[in-house]
Amino acid sequence: MTDPQYRAGECNEKAGFLFPHACGRASTRECGQCAKPICEQHLARGVGDGTLCTSCGKVAKEANPPQQKQGEYYDPDPYFYADEYYEDYYWGRNDFTENDEAVLNDSRSPNDLSGFENDMGAS
Amino acid sequence: MALGNERRVLCYAFGGGLGHLTRSLALIRQLAVRVPGTYRLLANSPFAACVESEVARVESLEFVVCSPSANARGAMVFVRRQLEEFRPTCLIVDVFPRGLGGEFANPLGELSATKRVLVSRHLPAEYVESFRLINFVKANYDMVIECGERSPFSSHTNCVQTAPFLIRSANEIEPTDDSTGVVIVGSGTHEECDELRLLANRVLSLEPTLPVRFLDPNRTGFPVINLIASAQCVVGAAGYNLAHETTALGVPAMLVPRRRKYDDQQPRSTSLSLTAEDVIRFIRNQPIACLPRVHLYQNGAEEAATLIGSQIIQAED
Numbered sequence: 001m002t003d004p005q006y007r008a009g010e011c012n013e014k015a016g017f018l019f020p021h022a023c024g025r026a027s028t029r030e031c032g033q034c035a036k037p038i039c040e041q042h043l044a045r046g047v048g049d050g051t052l053c054t055s056c057g058k059v060a061k062e063a064n065p066p067q068q069k070q071g072e073y074y075d076p077d078p079y080f081y082a083d084e085y086y087e088d089y090y091w092g093r094n095d096f097t098e099n100d101e102a103v104l105n106d107s108r109s110p111n112d113l114s115g116f117e118n119d120m121g122a123s
Numbered sequence: 124m125a126l127g128n129e130r131r132v133l134c135y136a137f138g139g140g141l142g143h144l145t146r147s148l149a150l151i152r153q154l155a156v157r158v159p160g161t162y163r164l165l166a167n168s169p170f171a172a173c174v175e176s177e178v179a180r181v182e183s184l185e186f187v188v189c190s191p192s193a194n195a196r197g198a199m200v201f202v203r204r205q206l207e208e209f210r211p212t213c214l215i216v217d218v219f220p221r222g223l224g225g226e227f228a229n230p231l232g233e234l235s236a237t238k239r240v241l242v243s244r245h246l247p248a249e250y251v252e253s254f255r256l257i258n259f260v261k262a263n264y265d266m267v268i269e270c271g272e273r274s275p276f277s278s279h280t281n282c283v284q285t286a287p288f289l290i291r292s293a294n295e296i297e298p299t300d301d302s303t304g305v306v307i308v309g310s311g312t313h314e315e316c317d318e319l320r321l322l323a324n325r326v327l328s329l330e331p332t333l334p335v336r337f338l339d340p341n342r343t344g345f346p347v348i349n350l351i352a353s354a355q356c357v358v359g360a361a362g363y364n365l366a367h368e369t370t371a372l373g374v375p376a377m378l379v380p381r382r383r384k385y386d387d388q389q390p391r392s393t394s395l396s397l398t399a400e401d402v403i404r405f406i407r408n409q410p411i412a413c414l415p416r417v418h419l420y421q422n423g424a425e426e427a428a429t430l431i432g433s434q435i436i437q438a439e440d
Contacts, residue, residue: 116254117224121169122223122385
């Protein structure tokens with residue numbers, strides 16, 4: 001029986017890179033740690049025994065970070081940074097690309113002509 | 124303005140300088156007379172105040188300006204609030220399909236009942252490819268209008284080509300009886316405007332008898348197309364509006380390309396150098412113009428407005 005704090009039958013992870021909202025997909029399992037109903041998209045990859053939701057997986061990774069390969073600056077798991085990867089969700093098309101994370105967290109100067117969507121004075 | 128079941132057309136014209144605003148205003152003034160409704164124009168240009176008198180000429184138009192200092196996140200919040208509050212029945216976006224800072228990357232999917240039109244011109248190939256813009260435009264826009272220049276989105280099933288958009292139609296041009304001589308048009312960033320102002324001063328210091336006039340966007344008034352129509356020749360940057368205005372009016376122009384993140388000004392340029400000596404040489408080589416000029420003048424904004432109007436009315440049936 002689903003924990004009463006969660007909505008039964010649907011994924012209870014938060015989705016949305018900028019505007020968090022309920023994922024809305026049908027749940028296929030429960031998180032092995034917090035028992036939250038989750039969909040396949042919000043199953044944490046490469047951490048624990050493979051039964052954790054992305055939230056618990058993030059905590060687990062931060063507590064026990066994987067060995068970083070030389071030249072690898074950040075965790076390659078797409079869910080480590082966002083609660084959502086670039087898939088459709090119930091609001092319709094999600095057209096964020098691999099560049100959106102870099103753009104929004106980019107500390108490059110606006111004068112850098114190689115970066116896009118990071119200079120609101122450009123034309 | 125009260126929002127009911129009437130048409131609500133939202134125009135997005137973010138970008139530095141006055142180029143995006145000018146092109147959008149050229150379209151809105153044609154569209155508003157053909158398709159009654161409520162219009163709202165969004166911009167973040169630091170020169171937004173320069174166009175307020177022009178905005179006031181369109182009775183159904185409201186002008187909402189996002190702070191020029193807002194970053195991409197701030198712009199996203201601003202645009203999202205506008206979409207939620209205004210609930211457009213038609214969205215017209217100038218040049219940037221995802222928004223200048225990615226503001227439309229997400230929300231367009233929610234606007235299923237909104238007609239979406241992209242006014243398009245050149246964008247860098249790297250940007251188009253890395254952000255998968257061709258697929259994005261195909262999926263999210265009902266119409267692409269190439270306003271006198273090729274764009275990356277010609278393959279869109281509803282892509283139409285028009286003549287360049289001009290802020291005034293042929294019957295609205297009012298050249299003065301006397302020539303305005305040599306017009307140096309201030310445009311671009313504040314720094315680029317200052318550079319052109321200094322250029323004008325330098326030209327005058329070398330040749331005090333030349334009839335040189337510098338057009339300051341903050342002082343001269345908007346638009347300046349009537350002054351250009353009366354000029355013997357024009358000097359400035361090869362931005363979209365000045366290049367197409369001088370071409371349409373048949374005015375000899377010395378247009379130098381500026382470096383831009385998204386625009387390619389090279390194809391519109393007529394000179395690569397902008398020293399005072401080069402300008403003086405250019406001026407001296409121009410024949411005395413017989414005004415008014417006889418020229419072929421076509422305002423693509425008229426045709427675009429007719430096409431967009433059909434889309435809007437068709438969606439309502």
